[in-house]
Amino acid sequence: MKSKxxxxxxxxxxxxxxxxxxxxxxxxFNAATREEIENSYAPHVKMEEWMMEYFxxxxxxxxxxxxxxxxxxxLRGGFIKFNAFCARRRIPLEIASGGVDLYIDCLxxxxxxxxxSFYGRTRFTKAGILVEYPCLKGATLDVFKAARVSRxxxxxxxxxxxxxxxxxxxxxxxxxxxxxxxxxxxxCLEEGVRNRRxxxxxxxxxxxxxxxx
Ligand SMILES: [Mg+2]
Numbered sequence: 636m637k638s639k640x641x642x643x644x645x646x647x648x649x650x651x652x653x654x655x656x657x658x659x660x661x662x663x664f665n666a667a668t669r670e671e672i673e674n675s676y677a678p679h680v681k682m683e684e685w686m687m688e689y690f691x692x693x694x695x696x697x698x699x700x701x702x703x704x705x706x707x708x709x710l711r712g713g714f715i716k717f718n719a720f721c722a723r724r725r726i727p728l729e730i731a732s733g734g735v736d737l738y739i740d741c742l743x744x745x746x747x748x749x750x751x752s753f754y755g756r757t758r759f760t761k762a763g764i765l766v767e768y769p770c771l772k773g774a775t776l777d778v779f780k781a782a783r784v785s786r787x788x789x790x791x792x793x794x795x796x797x798x799x800x801x802x803x804x805x806x807x808x809x810x811x812x813x814x815x816x817x818x819x820x821x822x823c824l825e826e827g828v829r830n831r832r833x834x835x836x837x838x839x840x841x842x843x844x845x846x847x848x
Pocket of ligand 1: 647648649650655798799
């Protein structure tokens with residue numbers, strides 16, 4: 636099959652943003668301890684189930700959560716330009732995330748980013764904040780992310796994957812180029828998965844430019 640050039644699949648929390656927004660807000664509102672958050676990254680933990688468990692008891696109004704997220708979250712450098720670059724070059728760019736609409740929607744709106752995105756849905760109910768992942772269709776998050784990568788490859792693209800966490804490792808193993816930071820970078824180095832350090836998205840842009848598309 637003739638190559639269609641590159642596509643990019645990226646994680647959101649800790650990748651598009653500098654810190655994991657979900658973790659920061661659960662810490663801020665005392666819904667999870669530092670240790671509980673650390674444990675959520677153990678390889679056997681299903682991130683999507685962990686999110687459902689820890690968001691549910693959060694008794695904080697939506698507006699208050701959004702206000703905190705908007706003031707405390709920083710975008711990784713270069714992402715707005717990188718998004719425009721991908722649009723200009725017709726490079727598919729999508730977000731595959733275990734995060735939730737509760738904070739992702741207001742952040743994308745603030746940064747005026749319109750990007751194809753997959754992430755969890757929240758509902759405020761009497762029983763608490765319910766988190767659902769309709770996009771997973773029963774798969775686990777790490778398998779879903781890997782499936783997004785292999786989907787583009789089947790369509791004839793080479794795929795650059797960007798991520799930072801445990802649930803990114805399966806996708807990273809399949810990708811044609813990996814931009815990794817934090818835990819994902821450590822896992823890649825341990826497992827011998829070739830990767831480049833993700834610091835600023837302009838580095839990803841430079842890489843894609845050098846690749847010819
Ligand atoms: Mg992440």
